[in-house]
Amino acid sequence: MTPLPGEKTLPNALPQTTATQVPLRRLQRTMDARHLIMIALGGVIGSGLFLSSGYTISQAGPLGAIIAYLVGAAVVYLVMACLGELAIAYPVSGAFHIYAARSIGPATGFTTAWLYWLCWVVALGSEFTASGILMQRWFPAVPVWVWCLIFAAILFTLNAISARVFGEAEFWFSLVKVLAIVALIVLGAAAIFGFTPLSGEHPPALLLSNFDTGEGLFPNGFSGVIVTALAVFYAFSGSELIGVAAGETKDPAKNIPRALRSTVLRLLILFVGAIAVIAAIIPWQEAGLTSSPFVDVFQYVGVPFAPDIMNFVIITALLSAGNSGLFSCARMLFSLAEEGHAPQAFTKLTKRGVPLFALSVSILIGLVSLLTSVIAADTVYLVLVSIAGFAVVAVWMSIVASQFFHRRRFVREGGVVADLSYRTPWYPLLPILAFVVLLISVVAIAFDPNQVAALYFGVPFVGACYLYFWLRHGRKGKQQSPRIDRESAPAE
Structure with missing residues (x-):
């Protein structure tokens, strides 16, 4: 396309759109780096850490659990390093499938989008249900389904007002979770050394006594660590939400790299720190039997109530994850429609730049997935959950593969790597290493009876998406030109 006067055409940049292609309403760039960080943390920190971390320790042992989370954090860094370059090169909303469509092929982009959308739609139903069950602690007479509808209405409203309101809500939701984890790390670490000012019992210093299991460093063998590491990959899912919000971020070239670096560092400190404290205080044989290791640790150090x-x-953690998930679902449908791969009704925006129809459909399908968990738990819901679990690693694989092909094409078309606002380090080693590690984790799922259903249903779903796309659009397909703000395009 002919550039505007004074405007340069960059290698491998998104095609520029003409005035006739740009509707009067568009997504608004209203979120800062702090919003991106908390959106990512909101998507990652959920019931997995607060409720299931004890089970992780019981499977891998104290040291093994820490190693598994360190490996998970390393993989997150690899994926985020690739995501940074792509998110600035393609600063559009719901960007994962844009990366894949431009760098690999439109069929891959189409499949990536529907995988990720389904992943979060299924998660919505789970978050609402779990929140409703927890509310019965205080309101036992109120049915769970009532709380599900109340929470769905709250999250829908927060998302429907504007991206800025969503970002602010997610900031405060996530802050509650982060403060709880920091409190656990600080008070728990003090208790490990025998300092428990809140406790009337004042237990003695534990130091590293729990790490001496009596059965070696890895009481269930190193295979327990490997299986746990696979589960940790899923526990870290949500960190990639920064890419979904790229199209509604102020100054993407500045704020996205800052958010990525901060997110990886905070996840490393929060997750590994929390696991280390829990493992040091709760004996590993008992860790898997507790309903919440956080409650046990806080009671141990003497925290009242x-x-x-x-x-x-x-409950805040669950609603935070649901809030981020609903935002992601709406932007994925919006972006798919812009590409011509979903009904154009999903591109309609409110005056404040919210894809309201896409948002409404996503919340309704989320509630439908909730219903399937009740009326078809062993059939439809099992399939949905399995595909959703497979989708996490599949999307990460598409991100690192997209970065590999994006950079190669960028250089081939005359681009200068030094001119990129953000460069994935150690190219091409980093994306190759990330892809291989993720591929190994997918293959390893076949040997875990608790996770193998993800392959049984996930792989056929991917094949069906490719087949549908090729039958409808042909092998090459067709691509629209997504809107981007020219001032946020990569600078030469």
């Missing part, structure tokens, strides 16, 4: 406090924190 620990069960009620953690009930509130966990």
Whole structure:
């Protein structure tokens, strides 16, 4: 396309759009780096850490659990390093499938989008249900389905007002979770050394006594660590939400790299720190039997009303993850429609730049997935959950593969790597290493009976998406030109 006067055409940049292609309403760039960080943390920190971390320790042992989370954090860094370059090169909303469509092929982009959308739609139903069950601690007479509808209405409203309101809500939701984890790390670390000012019992210093399991460093063998590491990959899912929000971020070239670096560092400190403290205080044989290791640790250090406090924190964590998930679902449908791969009704925006129809459909399908968990738990819901679990690693694989092909094409078409606002380090080693590690994790799922259903249903779903796309659009397909703000395009 002919550039505007004074405008340069960049290698491998998104095609510029003409005035006739740009509607009067568009997504608004209203979010800062702090919003991106908390959106990513909101998507990652959920019931997995607050409720299931004890099971992780019981499977891998104290040291093994820490190693598994360190490996998970390393993989997150690899994926985020690739995501940074792509998110600035393609600063559009719901960007994962844009990366894949431009760098690999439109069929891959189409499949990536529907995988990720389904992943979060299924998660919505789970978050609402779990929140409703926890609310019964305080309101046992109120049915769970009532709380599900209340929470769905709250999250829908927060998302429907504007991206800025969503970002602010997610900031405060996530802050509650982060403060709870920081409190656990600080108070728990003090208790490990025998300092428990809140406790009337004042237990002695534990130091590293729990790490001496009596059965070696890895009481269930190193295979327990490997299986746990696979589960940790899923626990870290949500960190990629920064890419979904790229199209509604102020100054993407500045704020996206800052958010990526901060997110990886904070996840490393929060997750590994929390696991280390829990492993040091709760014996590994008992860790898998507790309903919430956070409650046990807070009671150990003498925090009053620990069960009620953690009930509130966990509900907040669930709603935070649901809030981020609903945002992601709406932007994925919006972006798919812009590409011509979903009904054009999904591109309609409110005056404040919110894809309201896409948002409405996403919340409704989320509630439908909730219903399937009740009326078809062993059939439809099992399939949905399995595909959703497979989708996490599949999307990460598409991100690192997209970065590899994006950079190669950028250089081939005359681009200068030094001119990129953000460069994935150690190219091409980093994306290749990330892809291989993720591929190994997918293959390893076949040997875990608790996760193998993800392959049984996930792989056929991917094949069906490719087949549908090729039958409808042909092998090459067709691509629209997504809107981007010219001032946020990569600078030469």
